[in-house]
Amino acid sequence: MRLSEFYIPLPDTNLRAALQEKIDHKTKPPGALGQLETLALMLGLAQGSLSPSLMNPHIVVFAGDHGITNEGVSAYPQAVTAQMVLNFCAGGAAINVFARQSGITLRVVDAGVAHDFPADLAITHAKIGYGTGNFLRTNAMTETDCEEALKRGTAIVGEIAAQDCNIIGFGEMGIGNTTSAAALMHIITQKPLEYCVGAGTGLDGAQIRHKRLIIAEAIAKHNALAFSPLQTLTTFGGYEIAMICGAMLQAASQKMIILVDGFIATSALLVAYTLHPEILHYCIFSHESNENGHATMHRYLGVEPLLRLGMRLGEGTGAALAYPLVQAAVGFLNDMATFDSANVSEKISS
Amino acid sequence: MRLSEFYIPLPDTNLRAALQEKIDHKTKPPGALGQLETLALMLGLAQGSLSPSLMNPHIVVFAGDHGITNEGVSAYPQAVTAQMVLNFCAGGAAINVFARQSGITLRVVDAGVAHDFPADLAITHAKIGYGTGNFLRTNAMTETDCEEALKRGTAIVGEIAAQDCNIIGFGEMGIGNTTSAAALMHIITQKPLEYCVGAGTGLDGAQIRHKRLIIAEAIAKHNALAFSPLQTLTTFGGYEIAMICGAMLQAASQKMIILVDGFIATSALLVAYTLHPEILHYCIFSHESNENGHATMHRYLGVEPLLRLGMRLGEGTGAALAYPLVQAAVGFLNDMATFDSANVSEKISS
DSSP states (O other): OOGGGOOOOOOOGGGHHHHHHHHHTBSSOTTTTTHHHHHHHHHHHHHTOSSOOOOSOEEEEEEEOOGGGGGSOOSSOTHHHHHHHHHHHHTOSHHHHHHHHHTOEEEEEEEEOSSOOOTTSSSEEOOOSSSOOOTTTSOSSOHHHHHHHHHHHHHHHHHHHTTTOOEEEEEEEOTTHHHHHHHHHHHHHOOOHHHHOOOTTTOOHHHHHHHHHHHHHHHHHHTOTTOOHHHHHHHHOOHHHHHHHHHHHHHHHTTOEEEEOSHHHHHHHHHHHHHOGGGGGGEEEOBOOSSTTHHHHHHHHTOOOSBOOOOOOOTTHHHHHHHHHHHHHHHHHHHOOBTTTTTOOOOOOO | OOGGGOOOOOOOGGGHHHHHHHHHTBSSOTTTTTHHHHHHHHHHHHHTOSSOOOOSOEEEEEEEOOGGGGGSOOSSOTHHHHHHHHHHHHTOSHHHHHHHHHTOEEEEEEEEOSSOOOTTSSSEEOOOSSSOOOTTTSOSSOHHHHHHHHHHHHHHHHHHHTTTOOEEEEEEEOTTHHHHHHHHHHHHHOOOHHHHOOOTTTOOHHHHHHHHHHHHHHHHHHTOTTOOHHHHHHHHOOHHHHHHHHHHHHHHHTTOEEEEOSHHHHHHHHHHHHHOGGGGGGEEEOBOOSSTTHHHHHHHHTOOOSBOOOOOOOTTHHHHHHHHHHHHHHHHHHHOOBTTTTTOOOOOOO
16 A cells, blocks of 8 residues: 555535634633634534534554664663553553543554564554564665555554544554654654654663664665655654554545644654645644654644643553543534523623 | 631641652653653642542532623623523533533532522522622722631532542632732732733733723722732632632642632632642642733742643633543553553663
8 A cells, every 4th residue: 555545535614614603602702712612623624514523432552663672772672562562451551541531442453563462362463574674774664564554554444434433543652663753753854853853761861862873874874865755654664653654544534533642653644744734634633742853743744732741651642631622622512502592692892 | 717717738748759659660651641640649649648539520610790890891791690600500601511521510609690590590509799899999898708708618618528529620700800810910929910911701902901900000099019818809809719719728628639720710729829828739720721810820839730722711611621631640540550560671771
């Protein structure tokens, strides 16, 4: 599956005036619900409805390992990726707690973890390989594998959409994947590498400098600054990042609302956005991470996140925590009284 | 009831180290849940427990009218206060939608609305008067009425606490009450009036200047800059603001968690804080409003709000929207696995 194959429909902007009028007639001063009003408008446009709804919310966590961890770019050993997949299955990770709280169905996908999971483990087995190649030495993936990852991400979303889900978030787990995401960000946004590389799971200053040097060396070696989005994803990406990219494109092509999570999930979106900027009509930016680079990604995309809680965990945790705010936006639009219906006086004209 | 009568117990800080250790052993990098970790620590300390819990959450909306509206300080007519009380009772306001979504019990109190509500209306009838006096001409309240308002706020919280509620938010409705709140803020924080006065429900630039001049004139007339907290509240406050002040003090004295809402609710807290700074151990700052002055209040108190959604509505809406984040903080602390229990490897020591 190629990145160019997706078709993302544009929202019907004819609905904009009617939606804005509906929002403005609710019993509150115009604009008094701030970002929730912007969100309600976006949801109405994306769904083509004056009464948008949220159905069967899902978060899919894609897990994959990264050859670049051989270069000492992470504060945790690679084994943690597989261990955390088992933790997800046992219900003990942060995303389990937050998804349960919000009534969000959680699905875990082995996109390419360097571990054999039992066949009967309650995950989606979509392993492309036992971790990517070390991109300082070779390409992270072959082009065939990258396209297969896009395709599997696409298929998983297609299945979930068939279960009447219309809002979906994507999380990830993969030791080393902030290194991949920083490389993708640097090549796509052309922002200085210092703006793109951060502490990940907890590197100190010297370790962050080492991580930055590794990425700089790899980019020079591959002569990658003029790479196409697919080349960039193939050379520096991860199986989980490629699957999220395909999953997001498929979600938007089916007019599903996408809850965009943290630094790594947003790096997958950057790849999708480069070819299909119209994907933004379906995206809600849930949380601006404490990871260096994430705020710059948001500014590059020209978007405003709902939450800034200083988290840096991934897993889809930002998406899960933002979901109640999305419910609140739909709730006020559908359920609040109007000035007329509640017999409340309107603003004094000045 | 006098402001000095309350006794607020200090949290047992001996629990701090054990709580921090519990937080740090969860399967996530140290600090990776950002503000939720700070919140979990605060909740554990306030409740004196390694496993804090949230029981029977309530939001109480206090409504009152303001004589200062005679000076043309609001974008809406005074009648809206009573109309909105009826809207709350019919379930049509924003706070109804958000409280329902989060399973929060909503209670509406007539603190002093200039309207006679039917005796069988599902509100708490605690009316002190038919709106306060116009503080440009006279005191907003008599000292007796102000103390009675503190007492009624106290009693309402006592009743709710007896229903096993341990977390409570306070909202308000009162056309003109940002003018009262701005005056309270100016006198208590001594910040320039420009920092304290905002658009309220939607004044334009010239109207905001008029509002500022009215407040400046009133403060000069009462020679109020050296007023005690009780004098300040009596002279410039509102029945709903005084009841919230008493309610907050009572909540903290019973070790309940207080969800602090917007500009007006925070002005009530400022009065309480001046005599009882230890109240902050029980306060969660839910949302930083778009109302000019609210951010300065937060900085004055040295606190960090959970949300910044650009809202400016009051009613307790910020408290209701922040509540799921409080649930998430309790949830991760109680329900996440530890590195040991989930067999996840710890950070590589550097």
